[in-house]
Amino acid sequence: MSIRFRLLLSFTSVVVVSVILFVLTAYLLSVAATGDFRSISSFYNIHYSLHPLSEEEENLFIDMKYWAKHEPERLKDQLLLADYDYQLKMVQAGLVVRQNNKIIYAAPTLNGMDLTAGLPSYDMGNNSIRNTMNVGNRFFSYAKFDFYFSPETGEKGSIFVIRERSPFAEMVRTLLPILIVIFVAILLLTGFLLYRYVTRTIIHPLNKLRQSAEHIKDGDLTFQLQATSRDEVGQLVLTFDQMRQQLYDSIQLQLHYEENRKQLLSNISHDLRTPITTIKGYAEGIRDGVAQTQEKLDKYVGAIHTKATDMERLVDELLYYSKLDLNKEPFSFGQVELGPFLHRIADELAIEFDNHAVTVKWEEEHEQPLFVLADREKLKRVIINLLDNSLKYMNQSPKQLTIAIERNDEQATIKIADNGPGIHHDSLPHVFERFYREEPSRGQAAGGNGLGLAIARQIIEGHGGTIWAESEPGQGTSVFFTLKIFVDRR
DSSP states (O other), X not given: OOHHHHXXXXXXXXXXXXXXXXXXXXXXXXHHHHOOOSOHHHHHHHHHTTSXXXXXXXXXXXXXXXXXXXXXGGGGOHHXXXXXXXXXXXXXXXXXXXXXXXXXXXXXXGTTOOHHHHSOOOOXXXXXXXXXXXXXXXXEEEEEEEEEEETTTTEEEEEEEEEEEOHHXXXXXXXXXXXXXXXXXXXXXXXXXXXXXXXXXXIHHHHHHHHHHHHHXXXXXXXXXXXXXSSHHHHHHHHHHHHHHHHHHHHHHHHHHHHHHHHHHHHXXXXXXXXXXXXXXXXXXXXXXXXXXXXXXXXXXXXXXXXXHHHXXXXXXXXXXXXXXXXXXXXXXXXXXXXXXXXXXXXXXXXXXXXXXXXXXXXXXXXXXXXXXXXXXXXXXXXXXXXXXXXXXXXXXXXXXXXXXXXXXXXXXXXXEEOSSOXXXXXXXXXXXXXXXXXXXXXXXXXXXSOHHHHHHHHHHHTTOOXXXXXXXXXXXXXXXXXXXXXXXX
C-alpha cells in the first residue's frame, strides 16, 4: 500500500468519523433542547410534517373528532374535557375548546394567556389542521378540528390539541441539516487541501529521493537535489544530497588515487630504469673485458656503486613516503627553539653552501625565544629537503638563500626563498605531488627523485601545519610552512 493511498485513507477516515461524531453530538444537543427522545426520522418528521401528533395524542384527537362529528354537545362537558386534558397532559400536551369566539375550556397550564387572539380563524373545511402559532412570547404547535355545535343555528366550535415548543428547538431542527452539510463541505475541503499540502511537501520530495536513489543505482552521481523546505523532509533531502556528494567525491578521489597509482608505477619504472640500465651496461663492460685497466675498472665499479646508491636512496624515500601516507610513521613531538634549530641545520650544510657559492640571509625576530611543537628529526628532514631543492636549481649569480621566521598568533611561519629560475604558474600547484618535476623530459640533470617536496608536505601536515609555494618565473621561489607555537600550560 503506497503512502499516498494511506494518506488518502487516513483523511477519508477522519472525515467520516468527524461527520458521525458531529451528527450524533448535534442530535443529542437537539434532543436535550427539545425534549424529544424519538428516532431521528421522527425528529425530522416533526419539522417537515408541521409537528404531527404523537401516537397517544393522535388517538385522543381522533376521539374528540368523533365527538365533534357525531355528538358535538358532549364537548361542552367540562368533566369530559378535563379528562381528555388530563390524558393529554400525560404526553406533555394540552386541550383547548373554542365556541364561536369564546374559549370554553383551556388546559390549566394555559391559564392567564390570551388564546383568543392567537388561535387561528375557523376553517370549516379543515384544509389546514396542523400548524404553529405564537401566543405572547410563547411558541406552540397544534392540531385542530373545526365543527358545528348546532348546524341549524350555525354555532361554530373548534378543538385544539396544543403543545408548547421551544423556538430554539425549531431553529435547531431547521438549521441542523444545513450545518451538517456546511460542516461536511468544510471538512472535505480542508481534508483535500491538507492532502494536497502533505502530498506536495512529503510525497513529491520522497519521489525525488526515490528517483535519486535510482540514479545512484545506475551509477549517475552528477545530479543535485534542492531542499524546498527546512522541516524534517527538507533535512532528509539535504542529508541525502550531501551523502550523494560525498559518494561522488569519494569515487572521484578513488579515481584520482587510481590515476596516481598508475602514475606512480610509471614514475618508479622510469626512475629505476635509468640506473638499472647504467648498472647493467657497466656490468656487461666489466664482464666483456672492456675495463682492461685498473683505472677503468675502478671507474666502472664507482659508477655502478653510485647508481646503486641512487636506487637505494629512491627506495628509502619511497618507503618513508609510504609510511607517512599510511600514517604508519610515528611522530615524536617536543619543544623546539626554532631559531637555534634552523641555524644548526644551516651550519651542517655550510660546506654545501660554500661549494655552490651560496650566501644565506637571515630574517628573524630576536625579541624573545620562539618555541614550536615539532618532531626534531622529521622537521630537520623538511628543512634539508627544501634547502637541497633550492641548491639544485639555483643557476643565477650571485646565489642567495633567505631563511625567515615570523610569529603569528598561535603559529610560526618559516620561509625559505631562493633567487633561482622560479616555477611556471601552471606547475606551481603540483610541485608538492610525488615524482613531479617541472621539466617535461623528467631528466635528472639536477638530481633528485621528485619525492622531497611530497615528503615535506606529509611531515608538515602531520604537524598540523600547512605548506605552500610562491614563485615567479625568473625571480626565484619561496616556500612557506607553519608550525604550532609551543605553550607551556603547567
